[in-house]
Amino acid sequence: MSTKRHARLFGAVTAVAVSVAGAALAGGPASAAEASPPVQVLTIGDSIMNGFGLPQGEDWPSLLGEAENWSVTNAACDGAGVLQVGNANECDSDFAGIIDANSSLEPDLVIFEGSSNDFGLSNSELLTATISELQTIKADFPGAEIVGFSTLWGYTDPPAQLADIDSQVQQAVEQVGGTYIDIGQPFSGHPELMQASDVHPTAAGQAILASAIQADLQPVVVALDKARAASSNVVPLGVLERLHAS
Numbered sequence: 001m002s003t004k005r006h007a008r009l010f011g012a013v014t015a016v017a018v019s020v021a022g023a024a025l026a027g028g029p030a031s032a033a034e035a036s037p038p039v040q041v042l043t044i045g046d047s048i049m050n051g052f053g054l055p056q057g058e059d060w061p062s063l064l065g066e067a068e069n070w071s072v073t074n075a076a077c078d079g080a081g082v083l084q085v086g087n088a089n090e091c092d093s094d095f096a097g098i099i100d101a102n103s104s105l106e107p108d109l110v111i112f113e114g115s116s117n118d119f120g121l122s123n124s125e126l127l128t129a130t131i132s133e134l135q136t137i138k139a140d141f142p143g144a145e146i147v148g149f150s151t152l153w154g155y156t157d158p159p160a161q162l163a164d165i166d167s168q169v170q171q172a173v174e175q176v177g178g179t180y181i182d183i184g185q186p187f188s189g190h191p192e193l194m195q196a197s198d199v200h201p202t203a204a205g206q207a208i209l210a211s212a213i214q215a216d217l218q219p220v221v222v223a224l225d226k227a228r229a230a231s232s233n234v235v236p237l238g239v240l241e242r243l244h245a246s
Contacts, residue, residue, distance in 0.1 A: 039070045045113035049076035052200045063210035081117035082129045103140045110144045114151035114169040127168045134172040146178030155191045
């Protein structure tokens with residue numbers, strides 16, 4: 001371990017010890033977990049993200065939140081896209097409307113994913129709208145880390161426009177200082193991971209997706225942990241391990 005890393009870890013451990021001691025003297029909560037709220041996450045996407053056809057809690061954002069001890073607001077909507085309006089019984093809007101509906105939240109992390117629901121629409125219009133939506137996310141949640149994900153497809157070869165939509169998301173996310181992650185096509189060649197519709201993953205598929213995304217997000221998670229630790233007097237449980245690994 002480098003001297004600088006050791007110093008950071010020593011400082012973090014010292015902050016925890018001082019906070020715990022102070023809380024004990026004051027008769028307040030003595031654990032770092034009690035003193036630090038969980039990471040607040042907002043996810044914006046389509047029916048794959050919201051776990052269409054599955055019991056509540058089996059969508060990958062919920063599985064990821066459980067694994068990371070995060071508080072997740074999954075605002076994904078069946079049928080919605082950057083321009084495509086989603087199910088009237090769920091959101092009855094495109095991603096712009098979903099962002100507006102959740103503007104009162106104060107997330108630490110916002111995840112935005114491209115959608116195949118926008119296939120067939122004008123790429124120039126999609127790019128303009130994607131840039132606008134990411135700028136709104138930045139304005140509404142100025143303190144949040146922003147992550148953009150590539151568009152998911154099923155077990156067959158994806159249509160050519162998928163690459164265009166991925167490029168649009170990447171451009172828009174990077175323009176606002178966010179991180180773009182190409183999560184690939186984990187269901188490619190695996191029809192057993194798809195529901196009968198061939199569009200939506202099974203519970204097993206969602207679990208595989210959650211695991212892959214958790215691994216892809218680790219650099220962002222470490223940076224988020226460090227920022228939260230630096231802005232408070234305590235370090236949440238589990239953060240010291242990640243600081244050590246970084």
